[in-house]
Amino acid sequence: MAGPPRNATLTASYAGDGGLEAASTTSAFSVGTITTTTTVAADPAVVTVGDPVRFDARVTPSHGGTPAGSVQFRVDGSDFGAAVALTDGSATSAALSTLGLGEHTVTAVYLGTSDHTGSTSAAVSFRVREPLKPTATTSTVDPAAAVTGQPVTLGANVSASGGTPTGEVVFTVDGTEVARAAVASNGAASTTVTTLPVGSNPVVATYAGDDVFGPSSASPRTVTVSKASVAITLSATDDSTVTGEAVGVTATVDVLSPGGGTPDGAVQAARRRQPRRLPGSTGQRRGELRTADLAHGGHPHPRGVVRRQRALPAGH
Incomplete structure (x- = not known):
């Protein structure tokens, strides 16, 4: 119900009709203030003796708009300074730097308004310590x-x-x-x-x-x-073959000690043809080059393995 907190009376009336008499009844009720919850925090939670600490309070209503009013901070059970007005539901204390070493507590008391009920936060601990020792x-x-x-x-x-x-x-x-x-x-x-x-x-x-x-x-x-050094070894499924028969070739890349890790990248494999003299020339024809990505092998130490199988054509 809209309006300020108050005591009121609600009346309900029946006008009656051709066969029924009119009637009315009243009921008293009250419009109360909105309940609130208050929280507080020390900033910082651990402070060096002589350094300032401040306290932040937040007031949250159970419903409706942001509360107005003010908050009284209490340190170790005693009021610290004057009450601080809320801004958008929050209040921050002045700095405090005169506390002695040890554990201390702070609470925030929301004083309430005509629309909002006051509330008190739980006590929050903070600590004052000696200056940090140099290292x-x-x-x-x-x-x-x-x-x-x-x-x-x-x-x-x-x-x-x-x-x-x-x-x-x-x-x-x-x-x-x-x-x-x-x-x-x-x-x-x-x-x-x-x-x-x-x-x-x-x-x-x-x-x-x-x-x-x-x-x-x-x-x-x-x-x-x-960069670490590596060693490459080649192995084939057979050391000899015939024309058209497939031969599997494996290239293994090992990282040499003291290096480590598993190689990645690519291995470029070259197939060298037997020298063949070209007519009218003293040059040689070279084999084709192929590149294959490294694949991890199931070996006891890091290495990269490339496997390729292909048939060798006649004359190679």
């Missing part, structure tokens, strides 16, 4: 020169005075993460990668920090990656 991070790469697919160990050591850092070290190349590793109790972190691309890779190790120790980064360490 220093150094890094290593082994080996510094590698080939495609060769394992490269990325290492870091995080040191600090007065404790042991925890968390992770993130390894990046040109700002892109390539790996990460947990920091052990001795401050060391390491991981192995095999996917660094060909070229110069400046690896930076960055300690992300934790609740006690601050972040730090090591100087870049360059890993130079070259």
